[in-house]
Amino acid sequence: MSRPKPLSGFPEFLPAGRIVENRVxxxxxSTFELHGFAPIxxxxxEPLSQLARKGDIAKEVYVVRRLHADAADADELGLHFDLTVPFARYVLENAGHLAFPFRRYQVQKVWRGERPQEGRYxxxxxxxIDIVGQDALAGHxxxxxxxxxxxxxxxxHRDLGLPPVQLHVNNRKLAEGFYRGLGIEDTAGVLQRVDKFDKVGPDAVTQLLTAEMGLSEAQARACVxxxxxxxxxxxxxxxxRALGVEDPLLDAGLEELSALVRVARRSVPxxxxADLKIARGLDYYTGTVYESFLVGSEKLGSVASGGRYDSLASDGRLTFPGVGYSFGITRILAPLISKGRITASRSVPSAVLVAVDAEESRDQAIAVAGALRSRDIPVEVAPKADKxxxxxxxxxxxxxxxxWFGAGYDDSVKDIRTGAQTAADPAIWSPPDGDLxxxxxxxxNER
Amino acid sequence: MSRPKPLSGFPEFLPAGRIVENRVxxxxxSTFELHGFAPIxxxxxEPLSQLARKGDIAKEVYVVRRLHADAADADELGLHFDLTVPFARYVLENAGHLAFPFRRYQVQKVWRGERPQEGRYxxxxxxxIDIVGQDALAGHxxxxxxxxxxxxxxxxHRDLGLPPVQLHVNNRKLAEGFYRGLGIEDTAGVLQRVDKFDKVGPDAVTQLLTAEMGLSEAQARACVxxxxxxxxxxxxxxxxRALGVEDPLLDAGLEELSALVRVARRSVPxxxxADLKIARGLDYYTGTVYESFLVGSEKLGSVASGGRYDSLASDGRLTFPGVGYSFGITRILAPLISKGRITASRSVPSAVLVAVDAEESRDQAIAVAGALRSRDIPVEVAPKADKxxxxxxxxxxxxxxxxWFGAGYDDSVKDIRTGAQTAADPAIWSPPDGDLxxxxxxxxNER
Incomplete structure (x- = not known):
C-alpha cells in the first residue's frame, strides 16, 4: 500500500487529539449522568424509508448494502444522519420496557453526505440528551x-479552557402567534424565510416576505x-409588546420564553x-428552540441545538412528546484540535516509563510497572535496554x-522536566495528582 | 410509524444493559491506559479496494454510497469489518507523526454482513490493542x-463477576517448523486443515490431510x-520433542511459546x-497467536484473539510489524445481557430523586439537586408534584x-429499600459509596 491520503469530511485525530476528545x-x-440521563x-x-421521511435531508443519506446482497436482504438500510430519528424508533420499539418520562443520553457518530467544508463533516x-413523555411532558x-x-x-470552559458558549433561545409559539396576530396564514413559510436573517440580513428577508409570501410591506417589516x-x-x-400585535399563542410563547430566561439567568448570568430570529429551519420543533455559539467562533454556526417537539414519535395509538439538545462534539473540537489550539501534554496515558538496564532484568522492570499499575498509575516499560x-x-x-531507574535493586524516579531524581518505593510512590x-x-494555558 | 421490529444481527440494549456495557x-x-496504550x-x-483485499471476507463487506452520489464521489467506500485494516492504514498515513513502537487502543463498532446467529452479529x-514497530518489534x-x-x-471477573477466561496460545513458527521437519512444503494448506480440529475432530483432519494435501498416513498422524x-x-x-521432529524454526517457535507460558503462569496461574491446535484460520499472523474462551461458555467460540504479524502495514519503503489482541465486547456481553444473566441495579444513573411538594416550590427542589450534583452525586428532580x-x-x-423530601425547608432523605428516613443537609449528605x-x-451476585 502506498501512503494513503485522508478522506475529506472524515476527520481523524492523532493520539494527543483523541486524548483531548476523550476528556471532553x-x-x-458525566454531567449528563449527574442530571439523571441514562445511556443508550x-x-x-435505520430502514431507508424512515431516514428518507425528513424531506430534503434524503439527499444526504448514505445507503448501506451488502457487497453480495441476496433476496433475504430486502430491507434497504442507511446510516443515521442524526440521533433523533433512531431514538424515536427506539422509544416506539421499547416503549413497554421504558419508564416515562424517559431521560436518555446518546453519544455516537452520525453520517451525512454533505459537501465537506469547515464546520461541516x-x-x-x-x-x-432528550426527555420524552408518554402522551404529555411538563413544560418545566x-x-x-x-x-x-x-x-x-x-x-x-472552566476545566479545559474551551471558549464559553452563549445559548440563544426562542419559542416557535411566540413567532407563530405573532404572525397569526398579523393575519398571516402560512406561518411556516414565513418562519423558513426569517431563518435566513443571519445569512442575508433584514432587508433581504423583508424582500423575500413580500415577493415570495405576498406579505404587505407593514406585515413584512413587523416580522423582521x-x-x-x-x-x-x-x-x-x-x-x-411594543410592536402592538395580539394573539393568545403569542402570549403563551412569551410566557414560556420568559420563564426560561428568568431561571437560566439565575443559574449563569x-x-x-432570548433571540427572536432563531427558527431552527425545517426541524420539527413546536415550542422552545435552542442554539449555541462558541464565543469568538460564531462563524462556525450553532455548535449545539435543540428544542421541544410535541410528537417525537407516535405509533398511532400513543404519542411521545419530547424536548432535547444535541451537542456537535466534532464541530466544536475538530477545528480547535486540527489547528493545534487545544492539545494534551502527552500523546500516551503513561505517567511513568520504567527503564530497563538489560534484557535479562526486564522482568524486574515489569514487576515495578505492575506494582505502580495496581495503584492506578499508568506505566509502560521501556521497549529496549538502550543507553x-x-x-x-x-x-x-x-x-x-x-x-524509573534501578528497578528492583536501587529504585529511584526522575522527573525529566526538572531533572530531580529521588529514591522511591514502587509500593508507595505516586506522581503528583496533576501528572497522573x-x-x-x-x-x-494548561489546565 | 407502527411499532418497529428489531433488525436481526444488530443488537441494542435497554438502558440497564447499556449501563453494564459502559461499566465493562x-x-x-482504563486497563489499556494503565499499560500505556494511547487511544485513537x-x-x-475505508476504500472498498482496501477492504476487499483480505480474500474471502469481501462477501461480508457493507458498501456505503450516497443516496444521490455524483461524479465527485468516485471512491467506493465500505464499512470496516475489523479495526486492524483501518489501524494499518492510519499507521501508514500518520507514520511521520507517530512515535514507534506505537501502542494504541481502539474501541469501535465494526460491521459484517454475516448470517446472524448466536455469537455472530x-x-x-x-x-x-496493538503494539507496532517501525522495521522491527522486539519479541517480548x-x-x-x-x-x-x-x-x-x-x-x-473480580469486579463484575463475569466468567473467568482461559487464554489459548500457540506459535505459527512451531507448527510451520514442525511441518517442514516432516518434509511438508505447503505448510499453510496443512495449517488451514488443522484449524478444523475442534469442529471435525482428529480423525477427519487426518483424512483431510491425506486426501486433500497428499500427506502420508504417518505425516498426517504426526500433524494431528x-x-x-x-x-x-x-x-x-x-x-x-517426543514426536521426534527436528527443525530450526520449530526450535524458535518452542522457545517463544515457552517464554510466554512461563511468564504468564507467574502472573496468573x-x-x-499452550494449545497447539490454535491456528487462527486465514489471518496474517506469523508467530504467536492467541484465542480466549469464557469458562463455561466455550461454545461461543473465541471471545478475544490476536497474534503477531511481521507486516501489519508497509508502504514499500517501510514495514511495520505488530502484535495485538482484539476483544469481542458484543460477543462477550450480548448473550449475557439479553438473557438477563448480567444486570444493573438501576436503569438510570440517579442515586437520588428530589421530591417536589408543589409546582410552586420546584425551584427549591432544583436548588437541592444542584447542591448534590456539585459534589458529584447523580440526581433527578421528580417530574410532577404527585402524592x-x-x-x-x-x-x-x-x-x-x-x-429527598422537604427540599429547602425540612430536608430529609429516605432510603426507600429500608424505609429509614433521616434529616440531611444538601451541602453535606452523601449516599454510601456503594450506592453512588x-x-x-x-x-x-451483586458487585
Whole structure:
C-alpha cells in the first residue's frame, strides 16, 4: 500500500487529539449522568424509508448494502444522519420496557453526505440528551434542558479552557402567534424565510416576505422587527409588546420564553439570550428552540441545538412528546484540535516509563510497572535496554513526565522536566495528582 | 410509524444493559491506559479496494454510497469489518507523526454482513490493542500483550463477576517448523486443515490431510498429534520433542511459546494454556497467536484473539510489524445481557430523586439537586408534584435508592429499600459509596 491520503469530511485525530476528545466526552457524559440521563446506544443503520421521511435531508443519506446482497436482504438500510430519528424508533420499539418520562443520553457518530467544508463533516460525533413523555411532558423540562447544556459548557470552559458558549433561545409559539396576530396564514413559510436573517440580513428577508409570501410591506417589516429583538433578560417581552400585535399563542410563547430566561439567568448570568430570529429551519420543533455559539467562533454556526417537539414519535395509538439538545462534539473540537489550539501534554496515558538496564532484568522492570499499575498509575516499560539517555528521549518524545531507574535493586524516579531524581518505593510512590493524567491546554494555558 | 421490529444481527440494549456495557468498557479502557496504550479512533469507512483485499471476507463487506452520489464521489467506500485494516492504514498515513513502537487502543463498532446467529452479529463492538514497530518489534511484546488481556479479564471477573477466561496460545513458527521437519512444503494448506480440529475432530483432519494435501498416513498422524498437545506449563515442549521432529524454526517457535507460558503462569496461574491446535484460520499472523474462551461458555467460540504479524502495514519503503489482541465486547456481553444473566441495579444513573411538594416550590427542589450534583452525586428532580407515594414509586421503578423530601425547608432523605428516613443537609449528605453508582450483578451476585 502506498501512503494513503485522508478522506475529506472524515476527520481523524492523532493520539494527543483523541486524548483531548476523550476528556471532553468524559465531562459531557458525566454531567449528563449527574442530571439523571441514562445511556443508550442505537445501531448505526435505520430502514431507508424512515431516514428518507425528513424531506430534503434524503439527499444526504448514505445507503448501506451488502457487497453480495441476496433476496433475504430486502430491507434497504442507511446510516443515521442524526440521533433523533433512531431514538424515536427506539422509544416506539421499547416503549413497554421504558419508564416515562424517559431521560436518555446518546453519544455516537452520525453520517451525512454533505459537501465537506469547515464546520461541516461527513462523519461526526453528536452527544444528545432528550426527555420524552408518554402522551404529555411538563413544560418545566423546556427550562431544565438548557440548564444541563449550560452546566456542560461551563465545565468545558472552566476545566479545559474551551471558549464559553452563549445559548440563544426562542419559542416557535411566540413567532407563530405573532404572525397569526398579523393575519398571516402560512406561518411556516414565513418562519423558513426569517431563518435566513443571519445569512442575508433584514432587508433581504423583508424582500423575500413580500415577493415570495405576498406579505404587505407593514406585515413584512413587523416580522423582521420581531426577528431583530434579543435580550439577556426578560426585557424582550416589552420590546415584543411594543410592536402592538395580539394573539393568545403569542402570549403563551412569551410566557414560556420568559420563564426560561428568568431561571437560566439565575443559574449563569448573561449566557442565555432570548433571540427572536432563531427558527431552527425545517426541524420539527413546536415550542422552545435552542442554539449555541462558541464565543469568538460564531462563524462556525450553532455548535449545539435543540428544542421541544410535541410528537417525537407516535405509533398511532400513543404519542411521545419530547424536548432535547444535541451537542456537535466534532464541530466544536475538530477545528480547535486540527489547528493545534487545544492539545494534551502527552500523546500516551503513561505517567511513568520504567527503564530497563538489560534484557535479562526486564522482568524486574515489569514487576515495578505492575506494582505502580495496581495503584492506578499508568506505566509502560521501556521497549529496549538502550543507553539511559535514549530511554529518557523515548519518554520525552511522548511527554511522559517520569522515568524509573534501578528497578528492583536501587529504585529511584526522575522527573525529566526538572531533572530531580529521588529514591522511591514502587509500593508507595505516586506522581503528583496533576501528572497522573495528561493535562489539556487551550491556547497555551494548561489546565 | 407502527411499532418497529428489531433488525436481526444488530443488537441494542435497554438502558440497564447499556449501563453494564459502559461499566465493562470502563474497565477495559482504563486497563489499556494503565499499560500505556494511547487511544485513537478511525473513521467507519475505508476504500472498498482496501477492504476487499483480505480474500474471502469481501462477501461480508457493507458498501456505503450516497443516496444521490455524483461524479465527485468516485471512491467506493465500505464499512470496516475489523479495526486492524483501518489501524494499518492510519499507521501508514500518520507514520511521520507517530512515535514507534506505537501502542494504541481502539474501541469501535465494526460491521459484517454475516448470517446472524448466536455469537455472530452484523454490527458489534470490538476493543483492540496493538503494539507496532517501525522495521522491527522486539519479541517480548508477544509476552506483554496477553498479560494485558489477562489483566482485563481478571478485573472483569473480580469486579463484575463475569466468567473467568482461559487464554489459548500457540506459535505459527512451531507448527510451520514442525511441518517442514516432516518434509511438508505447503505448510499453510496443512495449517488451514488443522484449524478444523475442534469442529471435525482428529480423525477427519487426518483424512483431510491425506486426501486433500497428499500427506502420508504417518505425516498426517504426526500433524494431528502435534495439534492434540496442550498444557498450562512448559511440559508441552517435551511432548513435542517426543514426536521426534527436528527443525530450526520449530526450535524458535518452542522457545517463544515457552517464554510466554512461563511468564504468564507467574502472573496468573492456570489461565494460559499452550494449545497447539490454535491456528487462527486465514489471518496474517506469523508467530504467536492467541484465542480466549469464557469458562463455561466455550461454545461461543473465541471471545478475544490476536497474534503477531511481521507486516501489519508497509508502504514499500517501510514495514511495520505488530502484535495485538482484539476483544469481542458484543460477543462477550450480548448473550449475557439479553438473557438477563448480567444486570444493573438501576436503569438510570440517579442515586437520588428530589421530591417536589408543589409546582410552586420546584425551584427549591432544583436548588437541592444542584447542591448534590456539585459534589458529584447523580440526581433527578421528580417530574410532577404527585402524592409522595407516587413519587416514591417513580424512584422504585427506576431503582433509584434515595428520595429527598422537604427540599429547602425540612430536608430529609429516605432510603426507600429500608424505609429509614433521616434529616440531611444538601451541602453535606452523601449516599454510601456503594450506592453512588448502579451496581452490577452477574447470576444474582451483586458487585
Amino acid at each position: 466526552l468524559e465531562i459531557v457524559t 446506544e442505537t445501531r448505526a443503520v 461527513r462523519e461526526f460525533t453528536q452527544a444528545d 423540562h423546556d427550562v431544565e434542558i438548557p440548564l444541563v447544556a449550560l452546566d456542560v459548557f461551563e465545565k468545558l 422587527s420581531l426577528a431583530g429583538i434579543s435580550a439577556t433578560d426578560e426585557s424582550f417581552v416589552d420590546d415584543v 448573561d449566557r442565555v439570550v 539511559f539517555g535514549k530511554q529518557i528521549r523515548y519518554a520525552e518524545r511522548r511527554g511522559i513526565p517520569f522515568v 493524567r495528561a493535562s489539556v491546554s487551550m491556547d497555551g | 468498557l470502563e474497565i477495559v479502557t 479512533e478511525t473513521r467507519a469507512v 452484523r454490527e458489534f463492538t470490538q476493543a483492540d 511484546h508477544d509476552v506483554e500483550i496477553p498479560l494485558v488481556a489477562l489483566d482485563v479479564f481478571e478485573k472483569l 498429534s502435534l495439534a492434540g498437545i496442550s498444557a498450562t506449563d512448559e511440559s508441552f515442549v517435551d511432548d513435542v 492456570d489461565r494460559v494454556v 409522595f407515594g407516587k413519587q416514591i414509586r417513580y424512584a422504585e421503578r427506576r431503582g433509584i435508592p434515595f428520595v 453508582r448502579a451496581s452490577v450483578s452477574m447470576d444474582g
